[in-house]
Amino acid sequence: xxxxxxxxxxxxxxxxxxxxxxxxxxxxxxxxxxxxxxxxxxxxxxxxxxxxxxxxxxxxxxxxxxxxxxxxxxxxxxxxxxxxxxxxxxxxxxxxxxxxxxxxxxxxxxxxxxxxxxxxxxxxxxxxxxxxxxxxxxxxxxxxxxxxxxxxxxxxxxxxxxxxxxxxxxxxxxxxxxxxxxxxxxxxxxxxxxxxxxxxxxxxxxxxxxxxxxxxxxxxxxxxxxxxxxxxxxxxxxxxxxxxxx
Amino acid sequence: xxxxxxxxxxxxxxxxxxxxxxxxxxxxxxxxxxxxxxxxxxxxxxxxxxxxxxxxxxxxxxxxxxxxxxxxxxxxxxxxxxxxxxxxxxxxxxxxxxxxxxxxxxxxxxxxxxxxxxxxxxxxxxxxxxxxxxxxxxxxxxxxxxxxxxxxxxxxxxxxxxxxxxxxxxxxxxxxxxxxxxxxxxxxxxxxxxxxxxxxxxxxxxxxxxxxxxxxxxxxxxxxxxxxxxxxx
Numbered sequence: 001x002x003x004x005x006x007x008x009x010x011x012x013x014x015x016x017x018x019x020x021x022x023x024x025x026x027x028x029x030x031x032x033x034x035x036x037x038x039x040x041x042x043x044x045x046x047x048x049x050x051x052x053x054x055x056x057x058x059x060x061x062x063x064x065x066x067x068x069x070x071x072x073x074x075x076x077x078x079x080x081x082x083x084x085x086x087x088x089x090x091x092x093x094x095x096x097x098x099x100x101x102x103x104x105x106x107x108x109x110x111x112x113x114x115x116x117x118x119x120x121x122x123x124x125x126x127x128x129x130x131x132x133x134x135x136x137x138x139x140x141x142x143x144x145x146x147x148x149x150x151x152x153x154x155x156x157x158x159x160x161x162x163x164x165x166x167x168x169x170x171x172x173x174x175x176x177x178x179x180x181x182x183x184x185x186x187x188x189x190x191x192x193x194x195x196x197x198x199x200x201x202x203x204x205x206x207x208x209x210x211x212x213x214x215x216x217x218x219x220x221x222x223x224x225x226x227x228x229x230x231x232x233x234x235x236x237x238x239x240x241x242x243x244x245x246x
Numbered sequence: 247x248x249x250x251x252x253x254x255x256x257x258x259x260x261x262x263x264x265x266x267x268x269x270x271x272x273x274x275x276x277x278x279x280x281x282x283x284x285x286x287x288x289x290x291x292x293x294x295x296x297x298x299x300x301x302x303x304x305x306x307x308x309x310x311x312x313x314x315x316x317x318x319x320x321x322x323x324x325x326x327x328x329x330x331x332x333x334x335x336x337x338x339x340x341x342x343x344x345x346x347x348x349x350x351x352x353x354x355x356x357x358x359x360x361x362x363x364x365x366x367x368x369x370x371x372x373x374x375x376x377x378x379x380x381x382x383x384x385x386x387x388x389x390x391x392x393x394x395x396x397x398x399x400x401x402x403x404x405x406x407x408x409x410x411x412x413x414x415x416x417x418x419x420x421x422x423x424x425x426x427x428x429x430x431x432x433x434x435x436x437x438x439x440x441x442x443x444x445x446x447x448x449x450x451x452x453x454x455x456x457x458x459x460x461x462x463x464x465x466x467x468x469x470x471x472x473x474x475x476x477x478x479x
Contacts, residue, residue, distance in 0.1 A: 136320070
């Protein structure tokens with residue numbers, strides 16, 4: 001058996017035997033990314049929705065910056081959070097550097113623009129179609145953003161799933177602020193990088209497979225959400241309105 | 247009759263610079279309580295702009311607009327917005343937004359749905375209703391707020407004939423109950439049936455403002471005459 005096939009076989013056995021080391025890394029990864037998404041979505045949903053309905057001087061600049069932040073490399077985010085949390089940084093007093101919390105913070109910062117930008121676009125489109133009617137019923141700008149946020153919940157589920165996908169698959173930010181410390185801050189992506197450089201291909205491969213599995217699961221979830229939405233829309237025919245958008 | 251709206255040389259424009267569009271030009275109009283006013287004119291003539299201005303959704307760029315603040319208003323749009331919620335909740339939601347407590351809003355919403363004959367679909371998803379039913383839900387939502395003035399932007403456009411008849415019947419009922427209706431329409435038959443006064447707009451300019459009988463039988467400015475011939479022909 002060559003190196004590749006034996007590594008794959010060992011990787012499979014690590015997964016099927018629920019290897020404790022593998023399990024702890026996977027669980028830590030999921031926890032970091034889930035918490036980061038929770039934080040980013042708490043702020044991003046409200047801020048993105050507000051940005052979708054608000055009009056103010058300089059809004060174009062804010063949107064340009066937000067869209068730029070979408071392409072922010074994760075290592076740059078890692079560096080920024082590192083500087084913030086380092087002993088001489090403004091948040092150094094927290095003592096979070098090289099900890100689980102630092103990784104959550106870094107991923108939240110990374111994912112926040114993704115959530116905000118996608119939510120902003122969804123809510124802005126909805127507001128263009130329905131905002132006037134909500135305004136007519138007495139809903140002010142902020143309330144309108146919350147109503148549309150609720151009404152577009154199925155579209156926004158896809159945003160949340162996409163954000164989680166971005167968080168769980170990044171490596172640069174968590175590597176810099178977490179330090180890849182075994183048993184504490186080692187997550188799937190940082191482990192894959194480390195184990196590959198050490199030549200321990202089976203563990204790297206096993207983690208890669210799990211990561212791929214998670215991403216695949218997210219894609220399946222996105223497809224299911226899309227199908228669910230289509231089913232809801234299909235249940236809403238408007239035969240008497242010709243050409244009305246559904 | 248008390249005056250609900252008084253417009254003096256009101257103009258409304260969209261955009262600025264080269265992309266500026268003058269949607270309403272020096273419009274003078276007084277609308278009194280109890281009138282049923284129809285706004286007619288071709289697409290882009292300023293009907294929807296005028297309705298939105300009266301409803302406070304658009305601000306005049308010049309001129310003076312006086313609105314009787316005590317007169318409650320509601321507006322119905324061509325394609326009503328239905329939340330992803332039940333029919334009952336859609337109607338109750340409109341009331342809740344205007345300050346009615348949720349429990350009371352649901353009671354009032356049931357009454358409003360009974361009024362438009364949709365009590366049997368109260369629990370259904372509003373988005374799953376037909377276009378005509380959705381427009382009736384929107385009418386119930388508007389009626390539930392007990393408005394003195396109901397503005398309707400082409401409420402029956404693109405509805406099928408039976409849905410059109412049903413919506414028109416409800417509009418007539420509301421007007422009969424003393425509500426002031428201000429509606430835009432391309433349907434001249436509907437205008438004849440429902441309106442007591444007709445305003446004809448062209449390119450944002452108010453060209454004719456006459457009682458319905460005079461509009462359809464009397465002499466008209468050339469532009470209005472031309473429009474009428476085209477529509478009736």
